[in-house]
Amino acid sequence: MTRVVFKNVTKKYGNYVAVNNVSFEVEHKEFAVLLGPSGSGKTTILKLISGLEFPDKGEIWIGDRIVNKLPPKDRDVAMVFQNYALYPHKTVYENLAFPLKIRHVPKDEIDKRVKSIAKLLGIDRLLERKPGQLSGGEQQRVALGRALIREPKVWLLDEPLSNLDAKLRTYMRAELKKLQRELGITTIYVTHDQVEAMTLADKLIVLNEGVVQQIGSPRELYEKPANVFVATFIGSPPMNIMKGVVRVHGDTISLNFGFGIIKLDKKYFEYPESYDNKEVLVGIRPEDIKISFGKEENSLKAVIDIVESLGSSSILNLVLDKDTLIKALCPGYFEEKMLGKEVYVTFNPEKIRIFV
């Protein structure tokens, strides 16, 4: 059973705090994704788990051991780097064999395992080539193979798909997920791409400036983001955020945006009295906005500013007032002549999020 546990871990570089009091747990065989923008501390966390860096505070557990001061070779982890870090002067065979060779595994055993992993990853015909003679996708498979050949307890992947073209990335995402499930290795994956994170993760850990923003399943983070950062980082297009003032009247809540007011049943919100008469941020996802050409109950007036056609659906950029622009994702095709047209928007009350 291999769990990875981070308990109140902090890592500083001089005065710069790269990882700030981070805690999370990755269960045995779980595929956890660390998601965040550049500089959020994701790669630093990976380096702390691998042993390339040591924490200043807190505890790191792999399995039933604290590994804070343990060197990388004793942690039984394997890592795939963003640029693969293949040894350019060694053949594919030698790259795959290297982790076993330095552990003094017998030659025939090395040969057996190299050929087996090469066949699994579809690179068995490339064994005599050097990394410089491989395509991006082939290099990536060699890097995966080198990380898997030791049968590590934990698999660390640092944006391994970022150097691939879009089509190959989509293909490899599925392959990676399938491979991880088949092998059952506890995996921690780092990415700044929220689509990758949403499709791969069993557990999603969102980071910003070294601080954990939210931990949960992709669905939880998508439907119930804990704060505006998570709400706008996950989802494409991101969640619309508008300023409003809450008033609680008996069983209803009114949200006054300045340019319009909507009234909703109190049952859709948790502890609404706690933000009565307060200015809040109101979030609604583009797909939870309904567009109509006639005024409806609880609707707000808007003008279509830009239409982005996606084929089977369209993203409408809507102006609610001079300071408030939102996006709505609507099924079907909207023509250019719709630009400037006045419409009415209605928000799905079950999907409205309030951030204090």
Next chain:
Amino acid sequence: MSAIDSGRIKRLITLSLIYILLSFFALIYIYPLVWIVFNSLKGSAGEIFSNPWAPPVNPTFKNYIDAWQIANFGRLYINSIIVTSATITILVLLVSLAGYGFSRFRFRGRDALFLIFVSGYMVPSASLVIPLYFMMRNFGLLNNLLGLILAYVGLNIPLPLFIIRSFYNNIPANLEEAAIIDGASPFTVFWEIVFPLLRPGIASIGIWIALNTWNEFLYALTFLSSPGTFTVPIGLLSFFGLYANAWGLILAGFVIVLAPLEIIYMIFQKQIVRGLTRGAIRA
């Protein structure tokens, strides 16, 4: 005439002019060497002075045989090989390790220290002869091949260090990280991963050090006094008399001194240029 034709003619004319210019400069560089070889194969001083520009009428290797025996070039070659190979070995080891430190480790004053080492290249070696002489005398290193080796090592640190550090800078740090995670010890990381990638740089600086050390005359003349310790360039002095010079022997001596390095340079010139420029461009 079409635009394509006139373009082609222009390119041809430009290329021809370039080749003519390069041939002219090549001639200026090569002819002195050819002149030395021609005159070293002439049997007497009279033949040399009667027509110094002409090739030998009856070429002979007598000057080479006599020069070798008189100057005891056999002994001189052994001394030069010892000094050059020891200098290369010590320097390559030193700058490989120092370059790694300057590239990979962050410490206060790192860049300033590196600049101090590299700026030594701007100091003319002749200006160091006198202070070095007194230092060597105090340490009992005069008239001693070890003293000369140490002087050459110190003299030749700047450029090799500069080149090796830029080679290190071009090796991505995560190659070493990958090896560490794979379980490699620091020595294995250096020997199996880093060193093979350094080989072109080490070959380049090795050849550069060899060229500088083999032909070095001033330090060898100053710090060595007994014939048993002389290096190859000193051997040439044997043919310069108080009242007259044996020009045939002198010229043959030049060829004996210069030939090995010229041959090495001609064989490895591509690697030398590649190593030096790659190191410089990516620095």
